[in-house]
Amino acid sequence: MPAPVPTPLPEFAVELIPPDLSPWRAGDAGVPGFVTRRGKSPGPHVALLALMHGNEFAGAIVLDRLLRAGFVPTRGVLTMGFLNLAAFDRFDPRRPTASRFIDEDLNRVWDASVLDGPRNSRELARAREIRPLLATVDVLLDLHSMLWPADPAILSGPSAKGLALARGIGTPSLVIADSGHANGRRLIDDQRFVDPATHAAAVLVEVGQHWHPDSVTSAEATVAGLLRHLDMLPAHAPLCAGAPAPQRVAEVTAAITANTTQFAFVQPWRGGAVVKRRNTLIALDGTTEVRTPHDDCLLVMPSLRPSRGHTAVRLARFVG
Numbered sequence: 001m002p003a004p005v006p007t008p009l010p011e012f013a014v015e016l017i018p019p020d021l022s023p024w025r026a027g028d029a030g031v032p033g034f035v036t037r038r039g040k041s042p043g044p045h046v047a048l049l050a051l052m053h054g055n056e057f058a059g060a061i062v063l064d065r066l067l068r069a070g071f072v073p074t075r076g077v078l079t080m081g082f083l084n085l086a087a088f089d090r091f092d093p094r095r096p097t098a099s100r101f102i103d104e105d106l107n108r109v110w111d112a113s114v115l116d117g118p119r120n121s122r123e124l125a126r127a128r129e130i131r132p133l134l135a136t137v138d139v140l141l142d143l144h145s146m147l148w149p150a151d152p153a154i155l156s157g158p159s160a161k162g163l164a165l166a167r168g169i170g171t172p173s174l175v176i177a178d179s180g181h182a183n184g185r186r187l188i189d190d191q192r193f194v195d196p197a198t199h200a201a202a203v204l205v206e207v208g209q210h211w212h213p214d215s216v217t218s219a220e221a222t223v224a225g226l227l228r229h230l231d232m233l234p235a236h237a238p239l240c241a242g243a244p245a246p247q248r249v250a251e252v253t254a255a256i257t258a259n260t261t262q263f264a265f266v267q268p269w270r271g272g273a274v275v276k277r278r279n280t281l282i283a284l285d286g287t288t289e290v291r292t293p294h295d296d297c298l299l300v301m302p303s304l305r306p307s308r309g310h311t312a313v314r315l316a317r318f319v320g
Contacts, residue, residue: 009305012147014093014211018057019064021082031133033082035067043076044138044230048223050080052107052142052187054087054099058207058215059143062223066238073232079137083130086122096211097147107142108184112191135192139165140202141226142187143219145210148304150271152218154205157186159194161201163249168229170244171221172205174272176300177319178252181311206301250298250316258306260286269313271301283312 021033029036050059063080072078082088084106090099103121115128134140152172156162158179166175180189186204193202205222208215220240227233265283275282275297282299283290293315300314 012096012211014096015213016058016061016211016216018088018091019061021060021064021085024067024082025085029079029133031130033085034079034133036077036079037072038077039073039075039232041075043232045077045079045136046230046232047079047081047134047137047140048143049083049140050143051083051085051088052144053101054084055091055096056145056210057088058145059219061216062219069238071238073227074234076232078232084123084126105184107186108181110187110190111185138200139230140188140193141223142202142204144204144206145208145215146206146271146301147210148271148302149209150206150301152206152208154203155188156203157188157194159196161196162188162193162203165201166203167247169203169222169225170229170247171225172218173245173247175247175249176252176316177249178314182255182257183309248318249320251319252300252314252316254293254315256290256312256315258285258308258310258312261308262286263306263312265302265304268304269299269302271299273299275299
């Protein structure tokens with residue numbers, strides 16, 4: 001049996017400079033940090049969101065560029081929002097992993113029972129502030145990046161309309177259909193976005209590694225793909241929009257949560273790796289073995305240093 005590999009937290013290179021968001025902090029959409037631009041003809045209300053986590057600012061760089069360029073969609077309403085500004089303000093390149101959030105993960109609180117419940121935190125207060133505006137959105141793109149090496153991917157959530165939206169965007173080339181995390185509901189899992197009786201749809205894109213220039217390029221291409229798909233992209237938009245690439249769709253078959261503080265992978269897997277054989281040992285959670293449940297098992301965003309109670313990796317099967 002291979003011995004597990006405890007992965008020390010490396011020194012992550014910070015190759016991006018956080019954008020100056022001071023012009024957009026007051027906002028003009030009734031919520032601080034949210035700015036709206038309107039096209040000349042009717043169309044959907046689209047939200048482009050960045051900074052769900054304070055240290056993931058590749059998407060914020062793209063939105064800042066659009067706003068500074070005076071971007072206006074050809075039709076409809078485009079709202080660009082910077083979510084966890086309080087955590088972003090604490091970013092320190094000497095400790096780049098320390099500003100993901102302040103009190104709790106903002107992308108685990110989007111459940112009505114939590115939002116309407118008695119519990120309080122700075123992230124919950126921000127979610128409650130944003131919630132009424134998001135209730136008016138038809139299409140939502142949530143821009144994220146990743147700590148550990150992994151291929152860019154669109155997470156379409158559990159709904160058919162999320163998958164259709166991901167396919168319409170056309171990039172990145174990997175689409176993951178999943179149901180989220182055991183420790184809290186993501187924004188794209190909000191009932192409006194997953195209920196087949198509503199028209200609203202949302203996806204989350206993981207554009208690449210935090211603080212790497214390629215992640216900005218990936219975020220820009222995804223934003224351009226969405227606006228092109230919705231016929232909202234002007235001919236001379238300040239966006240680098242490549243042609244859509246062939247996509248593969250994988251459906252998550254298991255979400256592995258670290259149940260102990262001794263969770264360790266048998267090797268430092270890269271996200272997007274495919275393990276060919278069923279029953280291959282990939283990790284140990286204390287003394288419990290974690291093995292692949294099927295052949296050609298895709299490893300989705302393995303967290304090489306997972307905290308107890310948090311997702312360590314999702315396992316997926318290609319379905320298209």
